Amino acid sequence: MIRSNAENLIRKSMARFVDNELVPKAQEIDEKGEFPRELFEQLGRMGVFGIRYPKAKGGSGGNCVLFCTVCEELARGLMSLAAISAMQSLMGTNFLFRFGSEEIKEKYFHPAMRGEKVACFCLTEPEAGSDLGNASTLAVRTENGFLINGMKTWVTNGPVADFYTVLCQTNPEKKFKGLNFFLVPADTPGLSRGKPFDLLGTRNTKICEIAFKDCFVPLDHMLGGEGQGMTNLLSILAEIRTMTAALAIGLQRAALGDCIRYAHERAQFGKTIANYQLIQAKIANMAVDLEASRLLTYKAARMVDDNIPCLTEASMAKYFATEAACRAADQATRIFGAYGYSMEYSPQRYYRDNRFLLYGGGTHEILQTNIAKWAGL
Amino acid sequence: MDIVVLIKQVPDSSEVKLDPKTGHLLREGIGAIMNPDDRHALEAAVRLKEAHGGRIVVLSMGPAQAIDVVSEAIGMGADEAVLLSDSAFAGADTWATSSTLGKAIEKIGKYDLIICGRQAIDGDTAQIGPQVAEYLGLPQVTYVFDIEAVTDGTVVVKKRLEDGYEKVQCDLPALLTVIAEVNRTRYPAIGNLIDACGEQAPITIWNAADIGVMTCDVGLAGSLTHVIRTFAPKGGRQTQMLEGDTGTVVRTLLEKLRENHLVLTDSGVLSAECREGKLS
Ligand SMILES: Cc1cc2nc3c(=O)[nH]c(=O)nc-3n(C[C@H](O)[C@H](O)[C@H](O)COP(=O)(O)OP(=O)(O)OC[C@H]3O[C@@H](n4cnc5c(N)ncnc54)[C@H](O)[C@@H]3O)c2cc1C
Ligand SMILES: Cc1cc2nc3c(=O)[nH]c(=O)nc-3n(C[C@H](O)[C@H](O)[C@H](O)COP(=O)(O)OP(=O)(O)OC[C@H]3O[C@@H](n4cnc5c(N)ncnc54)[C@H](O)[C@@H]3O)c2cc1C
Numbered sequence: 001m002i003r004s005n006a007e008n009l010i011r012k013s014m015a016r017f018v019d020n021e022l023v024p025k026a027q028e029i030d031e032k033g034e035f036p037r038e039l040f041e042q043l044g045r046m047g048v049f050g051i052r053y054p055k056a057k058g059g060s061g062g063n064c065v066l067f068c069t070v071c072e073e074l075a076r077g078l079m080s081l082a083a084i085s086a087m088q089s090l091m092g093t094n095f096l097f098r099f100g101s102e103e104i105k106e107k108y109f110h111p112a113m114r115g116e117k118v119a120c121f122c123l124t125e126p127e128a129g130s131d132l133g134n135a136s137t138l139a140v141r142t143e144n145g146f147l148i149n150g151m152k153t154w155v156t157n158g159p160v161a162d163f164y165t166v167l168c169q170t171n172p173e174k175k176f177k178g179l180n181f182f183l184v185p186a187d188t189p190g191l192s193r194g195k196p197f198d199l200l201g202t203r204n205t206k207i208c209e210i211a212f213k214d215c216f217v218p219l220d221h222m223l224g225g226e227g228q229g230m231t232n233l234l235s236i237l238a239e240i241r242t243m244t245a246a247l248a249i250g251l252q253r254a255a256l257g258d259c260i261r262y263a264h265e266r267a268q269f270g271k272t273i274a275n276y277q278l279i280q281a282k283i284a285n286m287a288v289d290l291e292a293s294r295l296l297t298y299k300a301a302r303m304v305d306d307n308i309p310c311l312t313e314a315s316m317a318k319y320f321a322t323e324a325a326c327r328a329a330d331q332a333t334r335i336f337g338a339y340g341y342s343m344e345y346s347p348q349r350y351y352r353d354n355r356f357l358l359y360g361g362g363t364h365e366i367l368q369t370n371i372a373k374w375a376g377l
Numbered sequence: 378m379d380i381v382v383l384i385k386q387v388p389d390s391s392e393v394k395l396d397p398k399t400g401h402l403l404r405e406g407i408g409a410i411m412n413p414d415d416r417h418a419l420e421a422a423v424r425l426k427e428a429h430g431g432r433i434v435v436l437s438m439g440p441a442q443a444i445d446v447v448s449e450a451i452g453m454g455a456d457e458a459v460l461l462s463d464s465a466f467a468g469a470d471t472w473a474t475s476s477t478l479g480k481a482i483e484k485i486g487k488y489d490l491i492i493c494g495r496q497a498i499d500g501d502t503a504q505i506g507p508q509v510a511e512y513l514g515l516p517q518v519t520y521v522f523d524i525e526a527v528t529d530g531t532v533v534v535k536k537r538l539e540d541g542y543e544k545v546q547c548d549l550p551a552l553l554t555v556i557a558e559v560n561r562t563r564y565p566a567i568g569n570l571i572d573a574c575g576e577q578a579p580i581t582i583w584n585a586a587d588i589g590v591m592t593c594d595v596g597l598a599g600s601l602t603h604v605i606r607t608f609a610p611k612g613g614r615q616t617q618m619l620e621g622d623t624g625t626v627v628r629t630l631l632e633k634l635r636e637n638h639l640v641l642t643d644s645g646v647l648s649a650e651c652r653e654g655k656l657s
Contacts, residue, residue: 002441002460002582004448006574010567012408013449017564047567060568070567 010066014073017046022077029078030349033203035160036081040088043081044115049088052239053097058110064239064304068246068297075250076257079353080204082250086243087156088112092119094236095165095181095223104183104220108163117162122152122210123233130366132167132230133176137212139168139222146170146222148182148190148215156360158208159196162186166212167229179229183221190215201352238314239304240361245297245314248321248357252293255328255350256286259335266337273335282331289324296320312374319367322357329354378431378527380422381482383493383505384415384450386443400607402499411446414494416453418555420562421524422492423454429527432456434485438466438477447580448573452565456579459485463584468597471500475508477595480588482513490532491552495520506554516551522558 021039022029029036043049052067053059067089074082096109096119111117128134137150148168155164164184171178184191194209224232260283263274273279296317303310332347333340340347358364389408396403422433435450437443438461447458461481469477482491491510496503503519510517522542523535532551536543537558572578585592593599617633619626 001576002444002462003576003578003580004445004574006571009445009448009452009570009574012445013452013565013567013570042564045566046564047569051567055568055571060566061571062567066567066571 006062007065007069010062011069011073014048014070015076018073018077022074022081026078027344027346027349030080030203035157035206036078036084036204037160039081040084040118041115043085044113047113048085049093049115050113052089053093053113057097058105058113059097064242064301065298067239068243068301071243071246072250072253075247076254077250078204079247079251079349079356080202082247083202083205083356084157086247087121088115088119090236090239090243091121092157092161092165095232096163096183098232099181099223100183101220108183108185112162118157118160120155120157120161120164122155122158122164122166124154125151126153130363132179132233135167135169135179136172137166137168138172139170139180139182141170142216145216145218146182148184148212148217151209151211153209154197154207155210156205156207158210159193159206164191164210165223166210167233170226174227176230177227180226181223181229181232182217183223184212184215184217188215188217200355201349202356205356234311237361238300238309238311241311241314241318241367242297242300242304244357244361245293245300245317245321248318248325248354249290249293249297251325251350251354251357252286252290252321252328255325255332255347256283256290258346259283259286259332262336262339279335282335286328286331289327293317293321293324312371315362315367315371315374318357318361319364319371322354323364325350325354325357378425378429378490379488380425380431380433381485381488381491382415382419382422382433382435382450382455383478383491383509384419384435384437384446385412385494385497385500385505386410386437386439386446387412387497387499395607395609397609400604409442409445411449412494412497412499414496414555414557415446416494416562417557417559418492418494418553419450419453419455420560421553421555422490423563424560425490425524425527426454431489434459434488436478436481436485437461438469438474438481440467444580448570448578449565451573451579452567452570453563454566454569458573458580460580460582461584461588462582463592463595465585465592465598466596468600469595470600470602471502471504471508472601473595473597473599475505476512476599477588477590478505479509479512480590481583482509484583484588489549490527491515491550493552493554495554495556503554506552510552513552516547517553518545518547518551519554521553521555524553524559 047060050059051062051070055061071082071086074085093109093112112119125135139146139148166182166184167179168182169178170180190213192211197207263279264272266273300310300313300317329350333351336345336347339345386409388404389410394403426433433455434457435447435455436459437447441462447460451458493506507517518534518536520537521534522537525533530549531546533546536545585595619629
């Protein structure tokens with residue numbers, strides 16, 4: 001029986017969305033620096049946020065490969081929207097989907113899938129970045145729930161979110177084993193949001209600190225079994241890293257495409273700069289980086305889909321593709337000459353936005369350390 | 378309200394290039410897309426379905442690759458798709474295309490409305506809609522840019538004219554051809570696209586036998602027109618620079634224009650006249 005290939009079909013469909021709705025407006029949206037509410041809602045209506053959840057349970061019935069395909073296309077158009085979308089599809093909703101009661105799903109998960117509620121994910125604290133075991137936001141058991149006290153920072157979507165998935169310590173003596181995730185609705189008394197951070201890149205993702213002062217949540221708001229927080233986080237870590245690698249591929253493609261176009265247009269010394277071997281070398285390197293990133297990333301994505309442990313592959317993909325995205329943006333600022341330094345052209349945005357990829361899901365120093373260990377060091 | 382939407386897969390370019398030697402379309406390196414007007418036809422159908430209920434069946438005649446446009450149509454909200462695909466359908470002119478589509482619509486059977494695009498960006502004839510309506514003996518309204526109301530077995534639409542519009546009420550079943558102005562199209566839903574690629578996808582493929590036609594009545598064999606030669610018009614230009622003072626240049630220019638049977642019209646615009654055209 002003849003059938004279309006889902007990966008091709010979704011890629012083509014998302015590419016049309018990106019080419020029509022994002023590429024021509026990305027510069028303007030970035031300059032405004034606001035949370036892109038309308039685009040967010042449109043992605044919700046398109047079922048983008050549900051791509052990695054099964055259809056019978058409110059998702060769109062895709063998988064990690066399709067999720068990465070969508071992340072890649074969106075990132076080619078506008079990294080901040082891609083980041084918001086990835087947060088909504090994975091980290092911000094995953095524990096509600098897996099561990100939330102039907103009531104919680106009805107109230108938060110399904111509206112989040114439809115783009116009616118904004119999700120986010122709170123791990124990082126002022127004193128706990130890479131060292132998550134140091135997280136000290138405390139959830140103390142009361143008779144019928146938990147009281148949460150503490151502070152989270154670098155919360156993507158924090159200023160606009162409707163609910164928060166928060167990593168808390170329930171038993172400091174147990175360190176890692178005392179960590180648990182909690183659902184904290186934005187309207188919980190005692191929850192306050194800090195001022196949005198002034199950021200170098202991805203200026204449409206709004207980020208802030210969130211303070212919790214005696215925030216009460218009922219028992220069923222603990223997402224996952226007691227002491228399972230770190231294990232549950234680990235269970236999606238490979239997918240987080242693979243997704244980040246896919247975002248990096250999108251940025252590489254945007255930079256490479258713009259550079260090729262510009263090299264054909266810009267003439268110096270009587271010919272277009274595409275004729276110069278040093279420009280060709282840069283384009284060639286970007287193309288090789290892109291292809292290598294694709295191979296690493298989609299290999300990891302397929303392993304995620306096949307339930308094969310792949311933290312190593314995913315870490316390599318995230319590390320390589322992100323570094324390649326940084327190189328691509330760097331080269332773009334050179335190929336564009338002075339215009340690469342102007343806020344009117346795209347390379348500056350790629351140059352700023354690529355930095356976003358460096359931290360979340362593990363810094364490259366942490367990744368390199370782990371990769372070396374896994375390699376046998 | 379049951380609706381059949383006609384959809385054609387076309388090359389992703391309005392500038393179709395021809396092989397100068399064979400006269401065949403050069404399709405290499407050009408992707409294929411849903412004909413832009415047809416996307417609006419489908420959107421119109423989905424909105425009618427949202428307002429009045431019913432089912433949407435999309436119908437496309439094309440090679441196996443056209444599965445992608447019918448899958449996309451499912452993504453946008455069609456309930457079912459039929460792809461007419463058979464090597465016997467190849468090379469159809471507008472007669473063979475519309476009569477084959479007509480046969481398939483007869484087999485689909487149940488419909489209140491057929492909606493097509495006004496024109497395909499490759500074949501460009503804008504004949505299929507009207508011819509399908511004739512074949513099925515249905516009333517038709519072309520160039521529709523607004524579907525105002527569907528009530529009591531009639532549809533009220535606005536049809537674009539060169540210098541205005543016409544409001545038409547038409548009995549159902551009827552056929553409409555729509556232009557892009559009719560609506561803003563939605564993007565397909567990811568979940569529907571995924572479904573359209575699955576084993577259970579509501580997509581059926583019909584060949585000539587399935588719709589009960591003889592292969593000699595469809596495709597190239599069943600076509601009434603036969604293309605003798607296809608060629609791209611020569612777009613080359615010859616430039617001649619006129620020299621001398623203004624008077625001389627203007628005089629020479631006018632002479633040259635007359636020599637080439639080109640005249641200056643009242644509005645001052647140069648227009649190309651036929652060889653035996655009048656000179657002013
Ligand atoms: C745009 C953006 C969005 C973010 N969104 C979120 C979010 O939504 N939710 C959330 O919880 N967090 C978020 N974060 C925070 C992110 O997860 C952290 O930045 C990351 O975990 C690193 O922590 P840190 O910044 O405190 O760096 P630190 O851990 O303080 O590291 C500082 C430096 O030391 C290095 N380093 C640390 N430990 C080691 C070691 N053992 N070996 C070698 N080098 C080491 C690091 O690699 C880095 O170079 C976001 C960050 C950014 C920039
Ligand atoms: C190089 C070339 C030469 C041709 N020469 C001839 C010729 O000599 N004589 C002749 O009669 N025709 C000729 N055609 C037209 C060809 O037969 C048409 O492609 C075909 O019949 C459809 O007509 P159209 O593309 O003009 O569609 P249009 O009439 O412009 O399309 C209008 C609408 O009809 C529907 N529709 C059209 N085709 C299909 C389809 N296959 N499946 C489902 N819906 C459809 C769509 O809704 C579309 O928006 C030629 C085409 C080409 C590209």
